[in-house]
Amino acid sequence: MANRVETYLVPALFDALQEDRLVTIATIDKESGGPAIHAISWIRAFDEKTLRIAVDGRSRMVNNLKHNPAAAIHLLANESAYAISGTGTILTEKAAGVPVQTAIIEIHVSEIRDVMFYGSKIIIEPKHEKTYDEQAAKKLDDQVLEALKRGADS
Template identity: 45%
Template sequence: MAESIGKQLPELLLRKLKKEQYVLFATVDQETGAPQVNAVSWVYAADEKTIRIAVGHRSRMIGNVKAQPHVTITMIGPETTHAITGRARVTHEPLEGVTIKLACIEVEVETVRDVMFYGAKIAQEPIYEKTYDKEAADKLDRQVMAALQEA
């Protein structure tokens, strides 16, 4: 059963979302009205009420947010799973200071819930690795995170 934590990011989530973090970003599909979920890692919490996400400039997420601003960001760990709901808007097309074409989606946090099922906890947070040129990936990650901070 979901337990409401509040209307803003608690300190622990705020700290974790100040750096690159694996999350699931759910939007409402602009054509079908069905939920659409994407894994993203270029996420930055500007403050306890504002989360910015960088996505490819041709991403379906952009049109979805423009058509229907209600979104959910799901964060797995630490120890539990959080659902962060809010209203999103596209703030930068393109996102300045990045060598590839990206857009910035900004989410105004409305509710944070603990949605972990009863009697369990997350033993290990998701781990991922970039599968392309490590040096190029690190450079791009630094550019994107800096651009999200400035957006």
């Protein structure tokens, strides 16, 4: 996808967003009006134009998106770096079936740009590890991923 602008998730990016992945999301900070960066791993491509993310329901991201729905996701995948721009909608601030207050946010994709600098590629994608009880982490992940599938029915 080098040097191209897309308006939907091409198959390689859609597939990359079907697994646990570290991404950063930029929103417009409600208080300062400046950029706010958030790191998350609960993100899935719902379809070629829609991403769903889950965050703590008390996250600044939730308040920022209520004030200004603009969002941009930075994704490292497919040997490159992508900026996925779109509009965020809060589907719920308390997903059913999740023991912690979890907001489900839908991002409608408007543009995807390959933003990797010329003449290089990503050779190792970042990895992350849950640092709390492994079984509890898996159970919570499963509950959140199920809530992402349900979306507004959460």
